Amino acid sequence: MLMGLFNHWVVIALMMIGLYIVIAHGNLIKKIVGLTLFQTSVFIFYISMAKVNGGTAPILADDIIQYSNPLPHVLILTAIVVGIATTALALSLVVRIKETYGSIEEENIQDQDNQTFEQSNSQKDSKQEKQA
């Protein structure tokens, strides 16, 4: 029972580790690592699901009777491509964030945003006071 579902245990462990990193870490690159881990766990899940015990690759030959389901493999190829695109986009966003904020720490970025927000507000207030 435990060993039979070995792949699924791995999937769940990886999934939880990935999600935890995304939530708990403030470093933007680490968050992306977590996200990739999370996605990879789903790839493994699809691939394990398709495996048939004793089955081989689905090749049209006389001596092959039992073969694994090829469809989930193909689906996951698509999902891997999507995953790469997501990671590439996320990394390029982080590069731009580093360029404009000078930091890739979530806390630091939020502090900077709050400061500009307060500054612009206080400017506006002083304007209105002058008006009055």
Add this chain to the structure above:
Amino acid sequence: MIAHLPALQVHLPVLQVIIPLMAAPICLILKRAHPVWLFALITSGLAFVISVLLLQQVMTSGVISYELGGWQAPWGIEYRIDKLNAFVLLIITSISTIVLFAAQTSIEKEIPKSKHTFFYILYLLSLTGMLGIVATGDAFNVFVFLEISSLSAYALIAMGKDRRALWAAYQYLIMGTIGATFILIGIGLMYQMTGTLNMEDLSQRLPEVAQTRTVFTAFAFVIVGVCLKLALFPLHLWLPNAYAYAPSIVTAFFAATATKVAIYLLIRFTFTIFGLSFSFTTIPLQTLFMALGLAGIFIASTSAIYQKNIKLLFAYSSIAQIGYMIVGFSISSVTGLTATLLHMFNHALMKSAIFLALGAVMYRLGNVQLSSFHGLGRQMPFTMAAIVIGGLSLIGVPLTVGFVSKWYLLLALLEQGWWPVAVLILLGSVLAVIYVWRLVEVAYFKEPLSDQVPVKEAPMFFIIPIWTLIIANIYFGIDTRLSVQVAQAAAMSLFGVTP
């Protein structure tokens, strides 16, 4: 050419998605910003014509099933157009076309010239993704198109000129990817139990295995994933900043369509694939969604009242409006679903008009802070009048579309005898009065600040699309035949009731 048209008609479902997809790379060849804009506009217009033809065909002769590459469903990928998705396709393509009309003027001030071509490419890809999600009848295809539309959306939002746009896009990317991956897990679990990905086939095979833990888990993953995408309270955190700091055109387009597509997915998964009895009887979805919808209306509307950035204000109002759609959905009656579908259409009309008008303000003033609106009612009369009428529609004043959908929502609630909820819905509208009034007060009853440079009315490229949408807001508020008829027919077919 004309002689081939009837032959083309068979291929309309796939042309709907393929045309914008093919048009996107062609933009790269055209290169210069102006021809690319015209080309994108024509592409989107063509998609709009196709969606009108599809809706007509569906209303007269029923469901259209199109097999991609001639491979028979459920083995091949099937595009299945029924009344529900024909209606949503029409919403997406019409709003996209009208918004694109103002695009060139608006992005001139907001996006560097070298990026204009890429802007249109991403816009068309995002449109492709949304149309694909809605048109397809294959569960895995939904995931692929979802990622096409989301990835282009992240890049579009990051184009905003404020640096906070980058941070907003990053947050949206993290949340959106988690949501999409959740949907992927759900689809995988469903495939594991049934061995099929075709929605129609799934709906027939799932009931046999409905009482297993795997199917429950699949349902949970799919619903949470979709709710992340549609920004249901409390999964809405990515939305306000993404909408507030994205380029104005992108906000107008996404506020009107992106969340609607996610609500379509929610309806498709719960009603068609899992089935009414599983979604609402086996699983207590009704109480949950009713509570979350109402909480969303009140919390988001209250946050809207305190915003100083007007784009942020209307972004919070979007979350509240999603709450109304979710309440209608959770009633799970024909009238309730009609109200939700109507509100999808109506909310698209009002929000795209308001955000386009804010785009016009952005064009003239360079920001949309509340303090910049002082005396703007006299300086930009057409733009401000549009925002006011859009705001009245948000509140639900008679003779606007907002009234029609709220009326149906109230009818649906009273039909079930849930009058406390009906009272709460009306109280929610009062909050909308407050946040719209704050803007009206500043724009019409305050003198312009002394250091404020007087501005002219927005250019024609803004006024025409804004007022097209506003007139549609009023027209469909008075003559409700088209919208109500289609929404009702779609709701009835989902419940399996024959009119």
